[in-house]
Amino acid sequence: MSDLLDFTFAEARKKLAAKDFSAVELTGAYLSAMEAGRALNAYVLETPEIALARAADSDARIGRGEAGALEGLPLGVKDLFCTEGVRTTACSNILGEFVPPYESFVTAKMRRAGAVMLGKLNNDEFAMGSSNETSRFGASVNPWRRAGSDAKLTSGGSSGGSSAAVAGALCLGATATDTGGSIRQPAAFTGTVGIKPTYGRCSRWGIVAYASSLDQAGPIARDVRDAAILLGAMAGHDPRDSTSADREVPDFEAAVGRSVKGLKIGLPKEYRVDGMPSEIEALWEQGAAWLRAAGAEVVEVSLPHTRYALPAYYIVAPAEASSNLARYDGVRYGARVPGRDITELYENTRAAGFGPEVRRRIMIGAYVLSAGYYDAYYVRAQKVRSLIKRDFETAFANGVDAILTPATPSAAFGLGDKADASPVEMYLNDVFTVTVNMAGLPGLAVPAGKSADGLPLALQLIGRPFDEETLFATASVIEDAAGGGFRPERWW
Structure with a gap:
């Protein structure tokens, strides 16, 4: 059954449609993987009975020719999303054993599309953290290890459980949230793909709030195509969320593999921060070279209020x-x-x-x-926020279609490495990501290389409002050029 874990979301969908295996079999394989992978501490609550019941329902719908977009595909749900009848704690003691009587818009929409919920995933308490070390359940553990070392590494935060579960093949994909980088940084640390969509693209209804004008739901997945499929299933207008955009959801998957010839990609000079590791600088230059080779024009831009x-x-x-x-x-x-x-x-x-x-x-x-x-x-902070947003608007008005930056200032660091440091040192992990939330823009992290000690490194793409399609097209170019190899060696 372990080979069932090797398929991407898109591949598993085809196999289920062809009845090469059943949703119950696929779900069973992931439940076994979850049991074997508890050392990663990715799940804070496993729901095998619910998962198998929903998988059986999916098999029945597939048999009747009524399959939804996510039919029978096993997913993990970040513990920030309210799930009807299933404990939701935001990984905080203050919510105790709270069981919501309602379902979040995003997870309800995914359930209607046929998704199978495997359980609730670990995160920093109330999404406040960059390493998953503030969770009441303890930190999730990165499936990756440095070459020659068995030291436990962070899987990022706040969506560390989501990124660890996807990277460790404990689910096909996962829901996550991003307030200042909490999708993109964990994805970067684990060699997965994560997208924070435009503010308003996904409803916040039923998601435990951190900062309402910054929070946004999105997926973490194994590759760009899977992320596009998942975002398509998560997005949509919700009248219960006053900030939800009443816009049609595009076919994000159709953008994957689309030519980037003629696109103008900006490299913001202000992101060349003091002390940037040479391997991050080299990765950034390599990403720009890949996009040039694909026919895009790469230009320097200025975002002065960064x-x-x-x-x-x-x-x-x-x-x-x-x-x-x-x-x-x-x-x-x-x-x-x-x-x-x-x-x-x-x-x-x-x-x-x-x-x-x-x-x-x-x-x-x-x-x-x-x-x-x-x-x-x-x-004054809100005034600065307006200036940051204006910087991006100016760049896009000058013909830039997307902006390429590093995703994180380093590869994954060790759990406990920053325990005695100033909180500001931990906050600096968000240096490349917070601008996107402040401006309400879409941002995507895609694995693009590895550090000197064999850990994944990622690049970030920032797009125009509600133009996630360009990000998927551009990210797929980087993904193809990087050549894969972003699955960790199993040690757990």
Whole structure:
């Protein structure tokens, strides 16, 4: 059965349609892989009974010729997505054993398309982190290892469980969310493909909120085509989300393999940051060369306010988090720690329920929104955000079709390596990704090479609003040129 794990999403879909194997058989293979792969700590809740029941339903629909776009394909769901009747915790103690009575828009849409849910995937608590080390369930582990070393590496954050599960063949694909890089950075660290779509492309309804003006759902998958298929199934208008775009969802898969001849690709000079490793610089140049060889024009562009993006992001995001997380008070749902009065109940519950990083961001957010500091910090950060967005608009107005950058400043680092460092050092992992969220643009991470010690490295493509198709076309050029080889050696 292990060979069933080798197929991509697109390949498995064809095999199921041809009845080369059943959805129950495919699901069974992944459930066995999940059991064998628990050392990766990718899943925080396995749902084998639900998975096998849905797989059996998929086989019946396939037999009747009524297969949906994702029929019978086993997927993992990040623990930030509410799943009806299945525990959802955002990997935080404060939600306790919360079981939602409703389903998120994205997972409901995927279920209607026939997807089989294998379980809930690990993530940083409330999506606040870049290494999955803030999860109440402990960190997920990267299936990749440095050459000659058995040290455990981060699978990235906050969607570390999603990236570890996809890279380790514990699911065919996974849902994820991205507030400042939480799809693209984990994908880059694990040799998978991740896309944060344009803000509004996927509904946020039923996803536990971190920063509402930045959060966006998207997929992590094994290759560009799989990511395109999954995004097509996740996207769509939802009247329950006021920020959901009422736009037709294109055929993203049709864009994969499309010619990039004549496209203009921008290289932002401001992304050549001090201390950038030579292998990241070389990878970036190689990516540009591949696109030139495919017929694209590569030009230098300027995004002058990039240097302010990270500090502005770490004002805006905590500010929104402090507001969103005020609802967790121990009164209506989730964990409760009693007190002598309502104030003490709030204090006790939040002190016990929120982890250190979440508490840090709530306090930062409350501070920048407080009287006397609101104008000095939050208002100024929002003005910087407008300037960052204008930088991209200027580049696109000058004929640039997509922008090519590094995805991360390094390969995956070791779990615990940054435990004693300043929080700012961890935040610097988002240096290439936060601008995309601040501007509401689509961004895609695609594996493009390996580090000196054999770990995957990725490039990032940034597109015009609602032009994910160009990103898929451009990413497929890089994927083909890189030549694959982005599956880890099994050690678990």
